[in-house]
């Protein structure tokens with residue numbers, strides 16, 4: 001809309017009013033006239049005028065009073081005074097009251113037209129300026145709000161690299177106040193080791209299109225103890241994006257560098273998640289590797305152990321080879337222990353999960369251990385009403401043995417090993433850094449009064465291959481596997497230790513309300529039996545040693561080299577077969593499917609699962625479907641005979 005100024009002419013001399021109106025009538029103005037001060041005020045009250053041409057001397061109200069009225073009411077009306085009074089004081093008086101200009105009577109028409117035009121132009125420009133300034137203030141407010149509410153730190157540096165502005169986020173992220181940083185050089189908050197990197201990223205003279213972005217740096221976080229001494233600090237990992245600021249008005253070839261501005265984003269959480277992901281991926285890869293090794297390795301050892309077992313069976317203890325064969329048997333057991341440790345660390349190797357009372361394994365395992373290490377006095381303090389836990393028994397035995405051996409190693413001259421079990425809830429679990437699943441737990445505490453450990457050792461004991469023992473004495477896999485196994489069972493582990501005092505391991509296992517199935521008797525002898533057994537394995541050697549063992553026990557043996565063959569044989573001879581020994585991992589039809597098909601043929605079929613390694617939870621799954629038992633390769637004759645005897649004697 002075009003700007004049409006409204007002009008009010010005020011003069012008690014009506015002729016003057018007429019001649020002014022005549023003079024201005026050619027212009028594109030809206031004109032109003034009045035001949036007294038009072039009617040002028042009425043006009044000003046009713047309407048908005050851009051300009052008033054004001055006579056100073058009027059009988060009722062003077063021009064000065066009208067100007068005061070305009071000022072008091074904050075009217076946005078310009079005043080041009082038209083006066084016959086030529087004194088300087090009166091002119092100054094008018095200007096002091098804010099008049100735009102004054103014209104002395106008599107005046108030239110051009111002078112009047114020009115002054116009126118100038119005043120209106122001035123008013124229009126002033127109005128436009130105000131609009132622009134308002135917009136600017138609004139936009140500054142908006143940006144100020146955005147900057148101060150951003151979760152990122154936003155800053156500006158001068159050309160020397162000193163902070164000229166830094167947003168509020170710095171107080172939350174780095175614990176410095178803004179006052180502590182403004183005026184300081186950026187290097188004040190950079191981690192010493194990142195200073196070089198920061199030099200070219202933080203303050204480099206980059207233009208807008210060559211911003212330094214995605215730079216990772218560590219910034220100092222102000223310690224609470226002494227805010228002026230940032231050496232006592234921790235660090236925050238951040239990502240930086242920075243740009244140079246240049247004076248655009250500078251016409252010289254080289255623009256003037258004013259400093260830099262940038263954004264600092266906290267990526268600590270992201271880094272932590274990345275590290276966790278890497279760890280998980282490492283564990284996954286290690287699990288695959290350990291699984292592969294365990295499977296092949298245990299099958300190979302099964303061949304060796306089976307043959308040694310058979311040879312031992314035929315050899316008198318007085319024979320010169322007897323002890324050598326016994327040594328081979330022992331060494332194979334050590335080998336398979338190593339694969340178990342690796343699997344434990346990789347949170348694998350949990351095969352046969354069943355509810356049991358921890359006291360039982362603690363008593364049995366510690367009695368066996370105590371017989372071998374007479375210098376260790378073992379004290380048991382086991383809760384009578386202990387909750388059951390659902391565990392893989394052999395993995396828990398592995399955990400216990402690792403803890404006993406470590407304790408004994410820490411007490412070379414002998415000492416006390418205290419074993420305690422107790423029901424607890426998640427609230428009693430020490431170390432609040434864990435995110436603990438609420439519920440009931442069983443605590444197993446293993447305490448020794450050995451050498452103990454210092455803080456530095458304690459930090460690393462669960463790392464794989466960390467050992468303080470001499471070469472050949474320790475692999476450093478013991479506690480790594482303990483940790484993996486306990487985690488794999490949904491449990492928690494803590495350790496307390498004091499140098500020269502001793503060590504306590506706290507192991508918390510989630511409690512179960514399942515009932516305990518009866519377990520088979522352990523004895524060191526071969527148990528005879530009768531009936532027909534179908535032995536299924538894709539490895540020739542295992543079929544060979546397995547059948548020989550079974551025949552020695554007194555069983556009739558049928559063999560199958562694959563899942564498919566097993567199903568065929570079973571279908572034909574199901575009335576004759578008393579039990580199937582089934583390998584889990586086979587190339588065509590795996591153990592799981594073979595098991596289901598055999599059960600389809602005869603729901604009452606008895607199956608003993610056997611494996612060197614089972615893919616995550618597969619063995620447990622098959623066992624839960626009603627399979628009768630599990631035997632871990634490599635097994636010796638005693639183990640196999642006992643398992644068979646137990647399953648076949650079940651009904």
Ligand SMILES: Nc1ncnc2c1ncn2[C@@H]1O[C@H](COP(=O)(O)OP(=O)(O)OP(=O)(O)O)[C@@H](O)[C@H]1O
Pocket residue numbers: 402406407410448450451452453457461462466467468469473474475476477478479480502503
């Ligand atoms: N009860 C304990 N008292 C003192 N130090 C211990 C105790 N248990 C573990 N440690 C320390 O933790 C380290 C790691 O233990 P871990 O069982 O993982 O490996 P290792 O015993 O050295 O070797 P491995 O168990 O594989 O034969 C040990 O070398 C030892 O320094």
Ligand SMILES: [Mg+2]
Pocket residue numbers: 402405406474478479
């Ligand atoms: Mg150990």
